[in-house]
Amino acid sequence: MVDxxxxxxxxxxxxxxxxxxxxxxxxxxxxxxxxxFDNDLTVQYAALVSHFTVKARSAVxxxxxxxxxxxxxxxxxxxxIMIAPEFEKSHEYYLVVVQDxxxxx
Amino acid sequence: MAPVPPDFEDTAPGDARVDVxxxxxxxxxxxxxxxxETHPLKVGEVSTQTGSKETNxxxxxxxxxxxxSNTKVQTAALASFVKSVEGMVQSELTKAMEEAEVLxxxxxxxxxxxxxxxxxxxxxxxxxxDTAADLNATSSQLNKHRLVVTCVSWSCTGQTxxxxxxxxxxxxxxxxxxxLCTWNLGRETMSTSRPDHRIDTDTCLMxxxxxxxxxxxxxxxxxxxxxxxxDLSLEGDPQRGRSDxxxxxxxxxxxxxxxxxxSLTDAARYGTKDKSYRLVTLGADGKxxxxxxxxxEAPIFGYQLLFPQPGIDRRFVWGGACMAFQREPRGASAGQxxxxxxxxxxxxxxxxxxxxxxxxxxxxGGAKDVGSGGSGVAxxxxxxxxxxxxxxxxxxxxxxLRTPVREAGYQTHAGAVFGLDCSPFQRELFLSSSTxxxxxxxxxxKMQPLLSLEPTSSYLFAVHWSPFRPMVFAAAAADGCVYVxxxxxxxxxxxxxxxxxxxxxxxxxxxxxxxPRKPDMLxxxxxxxIQIWRLPSSLTAVRRGEEAALRKVAMAEDVIEMRREExxxxxx
Numbered sequence: 237m238v239d240x241x242x243x244x245x246x247x248x249x250x251x252x253x254x255x256x257x258x259x260x261x262x263x264x265x266x267x268x269x270x271x272x273f274d275n276d277l278t279v280q281y282a283a284l285v286s287h288f289t290v291k292a293r294s295a296v297x298x299x300x301x302x303x304x305x306x307x308x309x310x311x312x313x314x315x316x317i318m319i320a321p322e323f324e325k326s327h328e329y330y331l332v333v334v335q336d337x338x339x340x341x
Numbered sequence: 342m343a344p345v346p347p348d349f350e351d352t353a354p355g356d357a358r359v360d361v362x363x364x365x366x367x368x369x370x371x372x373x374x375x376x377x378e379t380h381p382l383k384v385g386e387v388s389t390q391t392g393s394k395e396t397n398x399x400x401x402x403x404x405x406x407x408x409x410s411n412t413k414v415q416t417a418a419l420a421s422f423v424k425s426v427e428g429m430v431q432s433e434l435t436k437a438m439e440e441a442e443v444l445x446x447x448x449x450x451x452x453x454x455x456x457x458x459x460x461x462x463x464x465x466x467x468x469x470x471d472t473a474a475d476l477n478a479t480s481s482q483l484n485k486h487r488l489v490v491t492c493v494s495w496s497c498t499g500q501t502x503x504x505x506x507x508x509x510x511x512x513x514x515x516x517x518x519x520x521l522c523t524w525n526l527g528r529e530t531m532s533t534s535r536p537d538h539r540i541d542t543d544t545c546l547m548x549x550x551x552x553x554x555x556x557x558x559x560x561x562x563x564x565x566x567x568x569x570x571x572d573l574s575l576e577g578d579p580q581r582g583r584s585d586x587x588x589x590x591x592x593x594x595x596x597x598x599x600x601x602x603x604s605l606t607d608a609a610r611y612g613t614k615d616k617s618y619r620l621v622t623l624g625a626d627g628k629x630x631x632x633x634x635x636x637x638e639a640p641i642f643g644y645q646l647l648f649p650q651p652g653i654d655r656r657f658v659w660g661g662a663c664m665a666f667q668r669e670p671r672g673a674s675a676g677q678x679x680x681x682x683x684x685x686x687x688x689x690x691x692x693x694x695x696x697x698x699x700x701x702x703x704x705x706g707g708a709k710d711v712g713s714g715g716s717g718v719a720x721x722x723x724x725x726x727x728x729x730x731x732x733x734x735x736x737x738x739x740x741x742l743r744t745p746v747r748e749a750g751y752q753t754h755a756g757a758v759f760g761l762d763c764s765p766f767q768r769e770l771f772l773s774s775s776t777x778x779x780x781x782x783x784x785x786x787k788m789q790p791l792l793s794l795e796p797t798s799s800y801l802f803a804v805h806w807s808p809f810r811p812m813v814f815a816a817a818a819a820d821g822c823v824y825v826x827x828x829x830x831x832x833x834x835x836x837x838x839x840x841x842x843x844x845x846x847x848x849x850x851x852x853x854x855x856x857p858r859k860p861d862m863l864x865x866x867x868x869x870x871i872q873i874w875r876l877p878s879s880l881t882a883v884r885r886g887e888e889a890a891l892r893k894v895a896m897a898e899d900v901i902e903m904r905r906e907e908x909x910x911x912x913x
Contacts, residue, residue, distance in 0.1 A: 239419070242420045242423070243416070243419060243420050243423050246423045246424065246427050247423075249427070250427070250430060250431065250434070253431065253434045253435070253438075254438050256434065261419065261422075261423065269419070270419075306429075307429055307433065309437070316441075318434070320426035320429055320430050322425070322426065326418065327415075327419065327421070327422055329418075329419060329423075331422070331423060331430060333430055333434065337437050337441030337442075338441060
């Protein structure tokens with residue numbers, strides 16, 4: 237239970253940043269295990285982002301076998317989508333943060 | 342039986358009465374009342390139902406205690422993962438925020454998206470008092486003479502805005518009182534309906550100008566050609582000087598424009614900053630007079646604008662409609678504000694005379710831009726000439742005024758030219774705006790305009806360069822809009838980047854002034870009052886290489902063509 241509280245704390249800290257719209261943690265199967273978005277948006281993000289991250293990672297690894305993907309930031313017209321992945325076999329997760337930098341709150 | 346049609350030959354002229362029977366009354370169709378009915382609707386009711394129902398349930402058996410331990414491991418893994426990436430995500434979030442702030446104007450420019458300007462104040466002495474202290478509002482609060490804002494001017498500190506109130510539609514003698522109103526925007530207790538100073542004049546006030554170095558000195562020109570200088574810091578009567586109305590050499594028509602010009606001679610003679618400036622006034626009668634503001638009894642020099650006419654030896658007085666002086670580019674000589682000692686000006690006159698041009702009909706086809714060499718205080722003129730002149734004026738001698746017109750060959754507008762402004766960054770560039778609805782960019786060295794823009798089909802009354810952005814200018818139109826252009830934009834130079842709808846009622850905007858100190862402030866004057874606008878940052882922050890780009894524009898023959906070539910080169 238201490239661990240759950242720690243995760244919640246982290247979520248709160250991230251959420252307090254300017255312009256953060258939502259946070260999702262996705263597991264290796266592309267299933268969201270923790271989210272602040274509503275259901276539809278979460279499912280969409282989870283499916284699309286995990287695909288994208290796997291593709292990006294394979295690109296990095298194919299260029300150099302010893303290299304690995306550390307972080308992904310997608311700047312779109314409206315948002316910044318940040319993806320922090322972890323590819324360790326036992327705990328493969330992606331943390332997704334969506335931010336709108338032009339928003340004040 | 343139809344009546345026999347009258348035969349006109351039957352009747353004697355004495356009893357000339359002929360009855361003509363109606364040809365249509367007999368043809369009215371007979372009408373009958375007939376009823377009709379439908380059969381009543383048939384309604385049936387049928388119900389249906391299923392015979393039986395069945396419920397099924399299913400369930401999995403729980404498998405030992407592995408699941409709970411598994412989730413424990415998972416949450417632990419999750420917590421450690423979240424913890425490990427948190428720092429990275431946080432720093433990226435802050436970074437993204439900072440980047441977005443820095444890149445914001447550029448992304449807008451790239452998208453050609455324009456932030457709107459906001460109207461921060463609406464100032465007018467003729468509106469219901471917002472403080473609502475006195476219910477029996479004085480008559481001065483009602484605009485019974487239907488005065489309009491004829492001119493706006495910022496003080497040198499950029500704190501105070503002054504507006505001249507007068508009328509453009511006066512015929513013959515002016516019997517309407519005018520006024521000069523000033524508001525200090527820096528004051529905490531500023532009232533938008535009650536100006537800090539209100540100076541009433543006998544006739545309509547047609548122009549005003551704040552001193553470029555002294556924040557309280559302001560000059561005003563009236564409809565009958567009188568020139569005033571007021572000092573707003575004086576207690577009681579602020580009037581410091583007034584021109585003699587009976588002098589032989591004076592304006593006999595409204596003073597259209599007042600400009601303060603720096604004079605090296607005066608600076609050397611008086612040594613004070615405020616007395617280093619002379620006043621140059623343009624009258625609708627085509628006279629350009631130079632005054633010392635502290636000795637307004639008589640002008641120290643004067644010119645008459647005479648225009649050569651092709652084919653005829655004689656020169657004509659067309660009158661004046663606007664005036665602007667070339668300014669020393671920034672940084673060339675730090676001490677000089679505005680006018681250069683050897684300043685040549687560009688004055689302009691419209692078709693027949695100023696009054697005729699105002700309704701747009703008189704000025705048809707006759708507008709001409711005229712670069713007048715050495716109007717104002719030319720260094721070449723010996724000081725002795727001035728003295729002689731003023732002595733002669735004082736003695737009431739008849740004086741032949743010289744004409745300063747050097748160049749009259751600029752391509753003419755199709756209507757009267759009411760707006761003129763020289764670039765503060767590039768000597769030879771000047772803008773003109775006309776009642777034909779076009780703004781043109783000229784180089785004083787070329788007869789053809791470098792650029793011709795048509796923001797609207799209505800009249801344009803004023804055009805001004807931004808004092809901060811070399812490539813930005815604004816034009817005020819009779820349809821109530823102010824069109825702001827930015828030649829730095831990569832796409833669509835010919836379209837205004839920003840349109841300010843000042844009153845929403847399509848009432849003309851007669852005056853326009855950029856704040857000399859605060860890049861984001863713009864004042865506009867329309868028939869109801871003045872608006873103070875806050876311009877978006879994209880129009881106030883100087884872009885890299887902007888002055889170089891302006892120099893390039895000055896060298897070009899045709900700006901649109903130049904842009905096209907640039908773009909094509911960019912593509913290859």
